[in-house]
Amino acid sequence: MDQQLRHAPNRLERRKARTRSALVRAAQTFLAAGKLNVPILELTQAADVGMGSFYNHFDSREQLFQAAVEDALDRYGALLDELTVGLDDPAHVFAQSFRLTGRLHRRTPELSKVLLNNGLALAGSDRGLAPRARRDIEDGLRAGRFRVREPELAMVIVAGAALCLGQLLHDHPERDDAAATDQVTEDVLRMLGLAPDQAHEICQRPLPDLDGLRP
Amino acid sequence: MDQQLRHAPNRLERRKARTRSALVRAAQTFLAAGKLNVPILELTQAADVGMGSFYNHFDSREQLFQAAVEDALDRYGALLDELTVGLDDPAHVFAQSFRLTGRLHRRTPELSKVLLNNGLALAGSDRGLAPRARRDIEDGLRAGRFRVREPELAMVIVAGAALCLGQLLHDHPERDDAAATDQVTEDVLRMLGLAPDQAHEICQRPLPDLDGLRP
DNA sequence: CCAGGCGATGACGAAATCGTCACTTACGAG
């Protein structure tokens, strides 16, 4: 009883949230396909909601797509967090995040394409991957593991490498994504000032199991 | 006389080329503004040609935009070539190209935006900047200046850095573009395996004068 | 000077897309 009364209006709110969520997910589909100019009707049909429902939740297509990107980013970021808990060495955290991101391009292609299609705009964003990378780099500097003059400019290279790596893996499905990712990570770690042998070693460490994370 | 007869039909061909070129330039304007879904009529008005002329030269808007991107890339590449003739050290060529590219983001914003808006797709392209960067890196490896395991993966980082640097300079007009570019170039050179002090020195060298190149 | 061809042009009917609105359905309070 208490649980239901906690924040009373429930049934209706859930319905509303479900409709909105359906629209967002449909938008992510088109976002992944790069079709930014889909007719609203097609969007609502893909979401399996009525055409009029769109205007109950969003004023414009741009607004919906923005919400779709933010949602995708938040999920991407949360996933990364799950996968890097309990690591001490900032360089290890950074390397593991970067390597996992490389893996995720193949594991969740839709999410990957959302990233690639909005890539540059997101590099300076305060959501998603960028703030995490920034934090890891600064942690690494404080811990004396990294050696760069301007963290923000190192971020530029890290973000660019992550994006273009994703694009490479997307354009060349035959490439071994794990090997390519680990090599790029190693190069980036060297750029960050880590000793070459340490950079190499840190990229050989086992990664957490990716199976069974998303039901 | 001989000159005119060389490849006979001239007057008409020039007119045709002028119309086409006007369309391409207009398209580049919209490309730079990120407006990919401009009505054809607006495009032809911006180009100051008749609406029907569009269909004399292109079948679809996509086709025009593709031509616009290729044209911009070719001009960008040709400009880079002009500015790096006569350099011997591959590392120097690379550094100078990269630093000039950073400068060009501010000097020719339209060209810069075309690059940014099509960025990732161009990283793996065989036109524009990518093939030059690839060539410079391989030259550097042969000359023993660079030390990376896989040139193609180093390219990934270089391309990403160039793009995200452009985005950073675009988002933060207050930033000193020369200083930021030189620092990023230095970091990238370190990533490529150049000794830190050499990387620093090579980024201090004077650049060719940019004034008076485009009349 | 004439004729033929090629490119330029914009009016027009066809088609796509928009966003409102009048109506329905589902829920929850009294």
Add this chain to the structure above:
DNA sequence: CTCGTAAGTGACGATTTCGTCATCGCCTGG
């Protein structure tokens, strides 16, 4: 049980965009 409200729905008229086509004007060769 009944009513009020919030959300869902899709038909419809208005608007935008498309791409064709009949016509025009410039150039060139004869």
